[in-house]
Amino acid sequence: MNRLYHVPLSPFCRKVRLTLAEKKIEVELVEERYWEPSPDFLRRNPAGKVPILKMGTRTMSESQAICEYLEEISPQVPLMPKDADGRYEVRRLCAWFDDKFQNEVTSKLLYERVNKKVTGQGYPDSKNVKQGSARIKYHLDYMAWLLDQRRWLAGNEMTLADFTAAAHLSCLDYISDVDWHRHAVLKDWYAKIKSRPSFRPLLADQISGFPPAAHYADLDF
Incomplete structure (x- = not known):
């Protein structure tokens, strides 16, 4: 197994x-x-x-x-493009979210508000939380800019770049730290991913002491 x-x-x-x-x-x-x-x-x-x-x-x-x-x-349900340019763009965006977004946003919001308590490291640093709340706006704007030109983040097909971004945003959405009203195109993109069967187990996650936001599991949020 x-x-x-x-x-x-x-x-x-x-x-x-x-x-x-x-x-x-x-x-x-x-x-x-x-x-x-x-x-x-x-x-x-x-x-x-x-x-x-x-x-x-x-x-x-x-x-x-x-x-x-x-x-x-397991190449069925491909998550990487066949062409070199497409694979480059997917990898670039995966690195963007796992590096830049992680350092500027996820670590400042999720880790401060949840992980510190769960791991017994104390209380949130309000300065970090404030920085994360400010920086996420830049990233949401960038994602909306990409989606205004493409069907999905890296191109016209859903790829690993979309799942990487959605993985970060879903964690922040659990604690209601994403302003979905900022860009309609971004909310529509997330709703498409959120409605996929592969996403359902994530919506069932529960963290002791941290109930999810009321809209978290709602597909029509």
Whole structure:
């Protein structure tokens, strides 16, 4: 049985979960308290990070590498374009969200408001929260600009770039930190992804002590 060691409200883990679900690869989900690393956990990934995917005798880490591996072994429901230019654009946007968006927004909002309490690291830093709330506007505007020119973020087909972005935004939407009224085109894009069967398990996630926003699981939000 395939097994994914994960944290429910992690954009990197959600990105892998979405890819697995789209490709209809069954997996057992195992929550991992990465902030209390056990010897077994560090043997699976010495970097001490999730997600970690175990498939047969292979144990894999790093969400982008995992997703591209899954694309290679299960090309049905393709999430990467066939042409080099298209693959470049998908990888560029995946890096944008997993690096720039993560550092400027996700780490400033989700990690401050949720992760600090869950991991016992204290209270939110209001300065970081304020910075994250300001920076997300820039990123939402950029996404809307892309979607004004394309059907999906990286082009005219849904790709891993869309799932990477949606993984981050879904975590922030859980705590009601996304202004969906800012751009109608962005809300429509998210509604299309949110309504996919692969997304439903994410909408059922519950974090102890942090109930989701009232609209979180509503497909007609």
